[in-house]
Amino acid sequence: MASIAENIAYYQDWDWSNAGAEWSHYWGGDAAMWESTIYPRIKQFLPASTIVEIGCGYGRLSRLLAQHAETQLILTDIIDTCVQACHDRFANDDRVICQRTNGQVLAGVKDHSVDLIISFYSLVDTDIDTINNYLSEFDRVLQKDGVAFIHHSNSAEYYDPQSAESNKSMQLLAAYRDVSVGARVLQLTAQQNNLVAIQQECINWDIQEVLSDCFSTIVKPDSKWMRQPIQLENSNFILEMLTAKQGQLNSHR
Numbered sequence: 001m002a003s004i005a006e007n008i009a010y011y012q013d014w015d016w017s018n019a020g021a022e023w024s025h026y027w028g029g030d031a032a033m034w035e036s037t038i039y040p041r042i043k044q045f046l047p048a049s050t051i052v053e054i055g056c057g058y059g060r061l062s063r064l065l066a067q068h069a070e071t072q073l074i075l076t077d078i079i080d081t082c083v084q085a086c087h088d089r090f091a092n093d094d095r096v097i098c099q100r101t102n103g104q105v106l107a108g109v110k111d112h113s114v115d116l117i118i119s120f121y122s123l124v125d126t127d128i129d130t131i132n133n134y135l136s137e138f139d140r141v142l143q144k145d146g147v148a149f150i151h152h153s154n155s156a157e158y159y160d161p162q163s164a165e166s167n168k169s170m171q172l173l174a175a176y177r178d179v180s181v182g183a184r185v186l187q188l189t190a191q192q193n194n195l196v197a198i199q200q201e202c203i204n205w206d207i208q209e210v211l212s213d214c215f216s217t218i219v220k221p222d223s224k225w226m227r228q229p230i231q232l233e234n235s236n237f238i239l240e241m242l243t244a245k246q247g248q249l250n251s252h253r
């Protein structure tokens with residue numbers, strides 16, 4: 001899966017009856033996912049005046065982000081029912097705006113107005129053209145010291161198109177994550193859009209041996225957060241999820 005049309009078809013057919021809670025099972029719940037994985041990675045950028053979330057789904061993460069948005073939280077998704085679900089969920093919070101996106105632009109978001117952009121578990125199946133379009137938007141909407149934290153594929157680091165036809169693991173990788181995106185190509189694409197990925201943490205997700213995913217923290221070159229970029233390889237990410245889950249189980253005993 002890679003194109004926006006394929007993502008739309010996939011998530012339109014998704015059974016949203018659990019509002020995405022099924023994706024928190026690795027950690028034992030939304031709160032444990034937030035506390036052990038997301039918050040520690042972005043806490044230095046919080047609270048933030050204006051936050052944009054790309055791929056909000058039914059608001060699993062948005063609910064937690066809302067506690068840290070001082071002025072505005074803008075939620076975007078390619079699926080109408082997701083936008084409507086978030087609209088209903090945050091009907092009493094006038095800081096929250098929910099809008100449908102075409103999957104590559106932040107329409108309606110003002111230039112240089114955003115402090116934090118976050119996307120978690122929403123752009124892993126997104127190809128490099130779409131990432132490029134979003135990075136161009138990040139350059140437009142981020143204020144000088146604004147930051148983007150995005151979760152994307154790292155499969156380009158492993159994928160060999162030459163052997164893909166005959167190699168089963170290459171075919172499995174291509175079916176699992178978008179193979180046009182990896183940490184290095186994202187860094188290059190960020191730089192082409194006047195941005196720098198100051199930290200890239202490559203992680204495993206379902207498959208222990210493969211760092212299939214990456215969290216990139218992206219800033220403008222003249223930002224107060226700018227520093228020498230670092231790339232980390234975290235093969236203990238699955239352990240981080242399991243430890244959080246064990247903590248949840250222990251606390252309910």
Ligand SMILES: C[S@@+](CC[C@H](N)C(=O)[O-])C[C@H]1O[C@@H](n2cnc3c(N)ncnc32)[C@H](O)[C@@H]1O
Pocket residue numbers: 004007011020023054055056057058059060061076077078079082101102103104120121122123126130
């Ligand atoms: C696995 S769900 C995760 C939803 C939410 N981030 C969460 O953690 O609960 C992926 C979401 O990303 C949305 N999505 C996929 N591609 C997108 C894109 N290019 N732009 C915006 N949203 C996208 C899908 O419609 C879906 O709601």
